[in-house]
Amino acid sequence: MRGLRGLAPLLILATVVTALVLMLLWRDQAGYKPVFGQREHVPTADVLSVLDAEHIAYRLHPESGQVLVPDSDLGRARMLLAAKGVVARLPAGLELMDQNDPLGVSQFVQDIRFRRGLEGELAQSMMALDAVEGARVHLSVAKSSSFVLNDGQKSSASVVLTLKPGRSLNHEQIAAAINLVAGSVANLDPSRVSLVDQQGNLLSARVDMSEGFDGGAQGNEAQRRIQDDIRRNVHELLAPVLGEQNYRLSVTADVNNDRVQETREQYGDAPKLTNEAMREEQDRERIALGVPGSLSNRPPAALAAAAASAAQGEDPNGANANANSNTARKNAATRQYAYDRSITQVKKSRGRLERLSVAVLLNTAAAPGGAKDWTASDLRKVEQLLGGGLGIDTQRGDKLSVSTLAFPAPPVVEPWYQQRDTLVEFGGWGAYTLAALLGYLLLARPLIRMGQHALGMGGARKDPRNEGRNDGRADRSGGSGITPLEPLSGASGGTGSGAQAGMSPAGEGAPALVGPAGGLLGGTGGAGGAASSGSAVTTLLENYELPPPGSPVDVLVDHLKVLAAKEPERVAEVVKQWVQKKNGRSE
Numbered sequence: 001m002r003g004l005r006g007l008a009p010l011l012i013l014a015t016v017v018t019a020l021v022l023m024l025l026w027r028d029q030a031g032y033k034p035v036f037g038q039r040e041h042v043p044t045a046d047v048l049s050v051l052d053a054e055h056i057a058y059r060l061h062p063e064s065g066q067v068l069v070p071d072s073d074l075g076r077a078r079m080l081l082a083a084k085g086v087v088a089r090l091p092a093g094l095e096l097m098d099q100n101d102p103l104g105v106s107q108f109v110q111d112i113r114f115r116r117g118l119e120g121e122l123a124q125s126m127m128a129l130d131a132v133e134g135a136r137v138h139l140s141v142a143k144s145s146s147f148v149l150n151d152g153q154k155s156s157a158s159v160v161l162t163l164k165p166g167r168s169l170n171h172e173q174i175a176a177a178i179n180l181v182a183g184s185v186a187n188l189d190p191s192r193v194s195l196v197d198q199q200g201n202l203l204s205a206r207v208d209m210s211e212g213f214d215g216g217a218q219g220n221e222a223q224r225r226i227q228d229d230i231r232r233n234v235h236e237l238l239a240p241v242l243g244e245q246n247y248r249l250s251v252t253a254d255v256n257n258d259r260v261q262e263t264r265e266q267y268g269d270a271p272k273l274t275n276e277a278m279r280e281e282q283d284r285e286r287i288a289l290g291v292p293g294s295l296s297n298r299p300p301a302a303l304a305a306a307a308a309s310a311a312q313g314e315d316p317n318g319a320n321a322n323a324n325s326n327t328a329r330k331n332a333a334t335r336q337y338a339y340d341r342s343i344t345q346v347k348k349s350r351g352r353l354e355r356l357s358v359a360v361l362l363n364t365a366a367a368p369g370g371a372k373d374w375t376a377s378d379l380r381k382v383e384q385l386l387g388g389g390l391g392i393d394t395q396r397g398d399k400l401s402v403s404t405l406a407f408p409a410p411p412v413v414e415p416w417y418q419q420r421d422t423l424v425e426f427g428g429w430g431a432y433t434l435a436a437l438l439g440y441l442l443l444a445r446p447l448i449r450m451g452q453h454a455l456g457m458g459g460a461r462k463d464p465r466n467e468g469r470n471d472g473r474a475d476r477s478g479g480s481g482i483t484p485l486e487p488l489s490g491a492s493g494g495t496g497s498g499a500q501a502g503m504s505p506a507g508e509g510a511p512a513l514v515g516p517a518g519g520l521l522g523g524t525g526g527a528g529g530a531a532s533s534g535s536a537v538t539t540l541l542e543n544y545e546l547p548p549p550g551s552p553v554d555v556l557v558d559h560l561k562v563l564a565a566k567e568p569e570r571v572a573e574v575v576k577q578w579v580q581k582k583n584g585r586s587e
Contacts, residue, residue, distance in 0.1 A: 012443060012447065031070055031071050031072075032059055032068035032069060032070055032071070033068060033069065033070075033071050033074050034061070034066040034067065034068055035047065035066070035067045035068070035069055035074070035077055035078060035081065036066070036067070042067075042086070042087070043086065044065070044067065046084075046086045047067050047081060047086055048067065050080060050081055050084050050086055051067070051069070051077065054077075054080055056069055056070075056073050056076070056077050056080075057069065057070060057073070058077075115139055115141060118139060118184065118185070119136075119137040119138065119139055120137075121184075122135075122137040122139075122159075122180070122181055122184055123135045123136060123137050125180060126159065126161065126177060126180070129173065129177070130167075131163055131164055131167035131168065131169055131173070132161050132162070132163060132164070133162045133163060133164045134161075134162035135159060135160065135161050135162065136159070136160045137157065137158075137159050137181065138157065138158045138159075139155070139156075139157050139185060140155060140156045140157070141155050141185060141186075142154055142155045142187065154187070154189070154192060155185055155186070155187055155188040155189075155192065156188070156192040156193070156194075157181045157182070157185060157188060157192070157193045157194070158193075158194045158196070159177065159181060159193070159194070159195050159196070160196050160197075160198070161177075161195065161196070161197050161198070161203070162197075162198045163197055163198065169197075169203060171206060171207050171221075174195060174203050174204065174206060174207050175207050175209065177195055178190050178193045178195060178204060178207070178209055179209075181193050190209040191209050193209075220255075221351075222255050222257065222350065222351030223253050223255040223351075226253040226255065226353055226356075227251045227252075227253050230251045230253070230356070230358060230390055231249060231251055233389055233390055234247075234249050234251075234358075234360065234386065234389075234390070235249075237385060237386065237389050238360075238382075242362065242363070242366045243366065245363075245407075245410065246362065246363040246365070246366035246407070247360060247361060247362050247363065247366075248360070248361040249358070249359070249360055249361075250358070250359040251356075251357070251358050251359075252356075252357040252358075253353060253355075253356055253357075254353070254354040254355040254356070254357075255351055255352065255353055255354065256350075256351075256352045256353075256354050257350040257351060257352075258348075258350065259347075259348065259349065259350055260346075260347070260348040261345070261346070261347045261348070262344075262345070262346040262347075262348075263343065263344070263345050263346075264342075264343065264344040264345075264346070265341060265342070265343050265344075266341065266342045266344075267339040267340060267341050268339050268340025268341070270339075271337040271338060271339050272337065272338065272339070272340065273335060273336070273337055274336050274337065274338045275334075275335070275336035276333070276334065276335045276336070277333070277334040277335075278331070278332070278333045278334075279331070279332035279333070279334075280329070280330065280331045280332070281328075281329065281330035281331075281332075282327065282328065282329040282330070283327065283328035283329070283330075284327045284328075354396075354397075355396060355397045355398060356390075356392065356393075356396075356398040356399075357398070357399045358386070358390060358392070358398075358399070358400050358401070359400075359401045359403075360382070360386060360400075360401070360402045360403075361403055361404070361405055362374060362379075362382070362402065362403070362404045362405075363404070363405070363406070363407040364404050364405065364406045364407075365406065365407065367404075373404060374404045379402055379403075379404070382402050383400060383402045386400060386402065387400050449555065449558075452551075452555070453547065453548075453551075453555070547559050
């Protein structure tokens with residue numbers, strides 16, 4: 001047992017040293033930061049050569065291959081690399097066209113180089129977005145032709161975006177990226193641009209670019225906006241009067257997201273004169289008409305009668321004629337009629353509200369005047385108020401329902417010291433405090449005692465001549481009635497003090513306990529006690545090391561407890577002698 005007790009401090013010390021070493025290793029590993037990002041293209045050989053020349057410690061990540069430097073040297077390393085021209089390489093742009101081509105380079109090579117440069121420029125523009133970390137652009141540019149083709153090739157583009165961790169693109173940003181690519185290539189329709197992220201999600205499918213982009217009408221954005229507006233209006237109307245806890249609201253908006261274009265042509269009820277043309281012809285000299293020879297064969301009387309009737313203004317054929325028998329007249333009129341026509345072109349945007357349904361539930365406890373329930377007139381007033389404030393249109397099919405129910409009582413708020421979060425928080429601090437206290441009592445305090453004991457025993461062995469003076473200090477400091485332990489220099493003199501020379505009955509230089517009167521605890525006062533018992537009394541502390549002089553009281557008490565546990569009979573004998581001596585003195 002004593003061997004195991006001696007190994008306990010070594011085991012504890014080894015555990016503490018191991019924990020410290022592991023902590024230092026972990027801190028050493030965590031103190032290194034990457035110089036460049038994982039997806040940045042940097043010539044690693046150039047980076048290592050610059051770091052070696054500047055004597056900056058570095059490491060290579062075993063998985064990603066990134067160059068790591070200490071956190072304290074990160075800024076200096078980046079500045080040195082930038083000064084030496086070692087920076088992250090962006091996709092090559094139109095600077096590819098600045099190369100000096102040898103004589104005889106074909107037009108195909110020039111076209112490929114131009115397309116690669118355009119792709120690099122677009123990739124750099126995409127990387128300028130805040131949420132984009134990297135980008136790759138692939139273009140398929142249709143060849144221009146002098147012929148008119150109905151189903152010719154069309155240009156298209158594909159873009160792969162690498163987003164930053166935890167970031168995403170909204171509909172407006174997706175549409176902006178698509179329009180950026182479409183506007184950079186001639187005859188490229190935005191609907192033929194595909195946008196994909198690093199997870200394989202087709203971002204371009206989330207927006208409709210066929211007829212322009214309307215961010216407010218994409219998906220269910222219009223429906224959410226309308227419902228939020230209705231809720232805000234109801235809250236502004238009822239919350240100041242009833243309180244937020246005394247009503248519940250449900251809003252359903254039927255929104256039509258179809259894009260509609262209509263052309264209407266409408267005619268009037270009655271036709272109207274739009275154009276009229278009249279024509280009149282008059283001939284004053286008559287010419288011979290009819291069958292040749294028929295008039296000439298008529299008798300003169302008939303001719304005279306015809307002339308007389310013509311002179312009187314009568315037409316023998318029923319038609320008006322002038323008095324002059326040699327005049328002819330002809331009238332003609334042309335009129336055009338048309339109906340009224342109106343042409344109307346209507347383009348209906350997305351996000352049109354088709355129908356609105358609102359249901360409001362009131363708490364019976366919030367009835368006016370402290371009544372048990374709402375009256376019909378009060379409910380009608382609330383319904384009229386909401387109908388006017390929300391713009392309810394019955395012709396459109398809108399519905400508004402107002403009803404009452406008894407709401408459950410609100411839960412009682414627990415005191416702060418009974419709340420779960422408070423208990424968890426203070427419980428954690430309590431656990432830390434208890435762990436610290438146990439660590440002190442079970443680890444730190446025993447180690448401190450063992451260290452004090454070892455240091456005190458070493459000092460007592462090295463300088464035994466100062467025992468008398470140390471005993472004097474111990475006697476002066478121990479005024480509480482506890483008898484300190486001290487080595488015995490001799491046993492000749494039953495009631496001699498510790499300064500007298502002598503030997504103990506058990507042997508030369510054996511330690512013993514000093515009683516209250518200065519006697520030995522191992523006997524009744526020296527040689528007389530030993531003779532009366534018939535044999536030398538074995539000193540109680542013969543086989544045990546005494547605490548050093550001037551030890552604290554708790555160390556002495558602990559030592560006495562150990563002695564009482566191992567030698568109960570002898571301790572009882574010593575206590576018995578103390579009691580007998582005390583009684584003898586008092587008597």
